[in-house]
Amino acid sequence: MDLRTRITDALKSAMKNRETDRLSTLRLINAAIKDRDIALRGEGRPEGVDEAEVLAILGKMVKQRQESARSYEEAGRVDLAERERAEIEIIGEFLPRQLSDSEIDAAIAAAISETGADSIRDMGKVMGELKSRYTGQMDFGAVGPRVRDRLG
Template sequence: MLREQIQSETVTAMKAKEKERTAALRLIGAKIKDRDIELRTSDKKPGDNELVTDVLMKMAKQRRESIEMYEAGGRQELADKEKAELAVIEEFLPKQMSEDETRAAIAQIKADTGAEGMKDMGKVMAELKARHGATLDMSRASGLVKESLS
């Protein structure tokens, strides 16, 4: 369903002659196709929406990192281009959890698994990804998990 939504938005953007949006949507489509090709030989294939969401999460993470680097390097025009692409990508992602919601989820998982110290970080991160993977920025969550376990 998400794949079809992206394809229809691409057509709409093309008809409206929105060059930047069309380019971003085509880039998303290309990344999804690349992932499809990678998974052709795989035994375990995720569901379609799960696959598309995973691709979008990775693309969003890449854009955020690029924006930081471009702004640090004084290349604001490139940072603005990445921000525009990120805005298009985020339209198709589920709403991300706030910091407070993330902390509450971590506390719940710590209680459920009995995690106490840094040695349990992997267990907490795995459970966090299993329960909230699509609605959570795992790199930010990692820092919060470290903070709560130390």
Template sequence: MSDSLKQRIDADMKAAMRAKDRERLGTVRLILAAIKQREVDERTTLDDTQVLAVLDKMAKQRRDSIAQYEGAGRQDLADKEQRELEIIQDYMPQPLSAAEIAALIDAAVASTGAGGMQDMGKVMGVLRPQVQGRADMGAVSAAVKARLG
């Protein structure tokens, strides 16, 4: 992959401007603002893995908002969040299957020599970069707990 994820998002913002796609433009600007905010806060330039972490966080926020809006009977707002979530997910890699996650967990447990719950942090430390943006970290954490428990 020659272009960085950030460059691709930036190019998509320009394309959305030219196409006068206001909805996509708004969401892409939100993504770029979140990336820029983290770069300013940490005084660094984010690489693709860190950009994925920002996207993952934004996607989780959208999923939480959708659940809250639907619970409150505000389908109009839930639909808007759903459209933003779909645009955010365009930049994320394909999600891992349950079998792929299980295989990664087994490999992480083997490589860290984890023997029980006290080794959960080590296992998650190995897994996080491999599954970031490709799986729900809460579900991965629960699966690791079940495997170690």
């Protein structure tokens, strides 16, 4: 079952079970995907968003909520931070399992050998390879410095 279908089914289930918080988060996910669909149609891609782009959208939503939760905690608004964390949990249900540190190291090593990277100038190739295979499974902001260390 593709990701969009899973999200739609979860949305229907939340409606039937009257889970208001879950329903609002699922509607936000659907809205973000539809916004991207519309933008892509404007760029001449009538098929819309594919699985990798849906994963990227979900990853971005999680990152936004993590930043918001941190800001709310710093401001002393624990209630709002908890709401953001609850949304992260719901969004996380649709993301693939995050890779462990050892799995990330193995993925970096494999990407470096497959692309033939041997210097820092090849970092873009390595990151592109990792993004094409592991979107939603690792934080590329944290992986970048590790790739740089390996190539540097």
